[in-house]
Amino acid sequence: MTELRKRGGGGDPDSTENISDKEADGEDRLGLPGEPDVDREGEPKPDTPEVPQSEDNTPQCLNKALEGLSSRWKNWWIRGILSLTMISGFSLMIYLGPIMLILVVMTIQIKCFQEIITIGYRVYHSYDLPWFRTLSWYFLICVNYFFYGETVADYFGAFVQREEPLQFLVRYHRFISFALYLAGFCMFVLSLVKRHYRLQFYMFAWTHVTLLIVVTQSHLVIQNLFEGTIWFIVPISIVICNDIMAYLFGFFFGRTPLIKLSPKKTWEGFIGGFFSTVVFGFIFAYLLAQHQHFVCPVEYDSETNRFAVECEPSELFLIHEYTLPAVLQKTLRWEKVYLYPFQIHSIALSTFGSLIGPFGGFFASGFKRAFKIKDFADTIPGHGGIMDRFDCQYLMATFVHVYIASFIRGPNPSKVLQQLLALQPEQQLSIFNMLRSHLMERGILPPSGTEA
DSSP, rough: OOHHHHHOOOSSSTTTGGGGGHTTTSSOOOTTTTTTTBBBTSSSOOOOOOOOOOOOOOOOOHHHHHHSSHHHHHHHHHHHHHHHHHHHHHHHHHHHHHHHHHHHHHHHHHHHHHHHHHHHHHHGGGGGGGTTTHHHHHHHHHHHHHHHHHHHHHHHHHHHOOOHHHHHHHHHHHHHHHHHHHHHHHHHOOOOOOGGGGHHHHHHHHHHHHHHHHHHHHHHHHHHHHHHHHHHHHHHHHHHHHHHHHHHHHHHHOSEEEETTEEEEEEEHHHHHHHHHHHHHHHHHHHHTOOOHSSSSOOOTTTTEEEEEOOOOGGSSEEEEEEEEHHHHHHHHHSEEEEOOHHHHHHHHHHHHHTHHHHHHHHHHHHHHHHOOOOOOOTTTTTSHHHHHHHHHHHHHHHHHHHHIIIIIOHHHHHHHHHHHHHOHHHHHHHHHHHHHHHHHSSSSTTTSSSS
């Protein structure tokens, strides 16, 4: 013991030379990996900071009507009634058109961001951090300005060409976006306080990861919408169907646990949800593919100042004849079937939504377990927060965007035209002559000097 005391260092115990950086920043500890497992009084520290649990905000009328049921069946009815209500609301938003859907996506995005930021705020007891909440919302505004500015430039080109201020904003959009972000970055650096360095950097990272998960994905949802409302409705409906059917199969037939992160998830629910979702997606795709309103790309009509969804449907939404493989011909006694090609794509979407989509939910479950919370919030009785309902939707949105870019979308004539209109007259004339020569070589236009 004497030797240990000597090694501990002689000299003035209060001297700053004998105090390590870790000790000097003793107030800047969060109970994270690598830190002591006991507090200053020697008591064991909890694994993670506690977060106040969500309260039950089920409407009193529902509680009264279901008070005689067991908690299991009471939860089943509450989830069922609220699910039907949300599906009805979603249908109403679709009926109100693209603008309303964009506003709904923005509202959901803001609410999801608020739920995740609030968890970080409570977990790390960030109440005294200077400017933390202000900067978090400022960065949300900056990132939204960047993404929605890109959308305006891509899909509202004709409108932008008529408005001089918008032309300036679109031309220098990325520079303005970077300048706005840079201002927030500088504000963060200026807000650093010695006793909170590490905590402030934790929350800076927390905010940026939240922006990556929430804002980027919701931007992709809107990009999918502009490809045609069907690319918005079908993927979201697939995830909703899978969630409902997996719950029902698990509730009535579930026996075998699926994953430790979500103890209530079962293999029966997972498999039942998969087959039900593939069938649902195939039939739902058939129903929507018949209507021009759903299959046409959403484009802004500068003459009427509204969104137009009128077009000649692409090959993807025209009935095709397919010859079945010999094995299926013997089984079904059909040689040919008539399908929309989009129905075949719906199988790919349903398969992803059923087999990979739930991993978004498992990820969210792991996140909630890490911080010892049941739900992200208590916004929806029986369901939790908005983020609890959209954890799988964001993963699905990314897949759909990648799928469209890889297998569906070709060159965008509207975007090419917008870029051409932004060029100088000499450049436009040069491109016109090159295009005319190319079409003449292919025999599409007659050679110059001859009549058509």
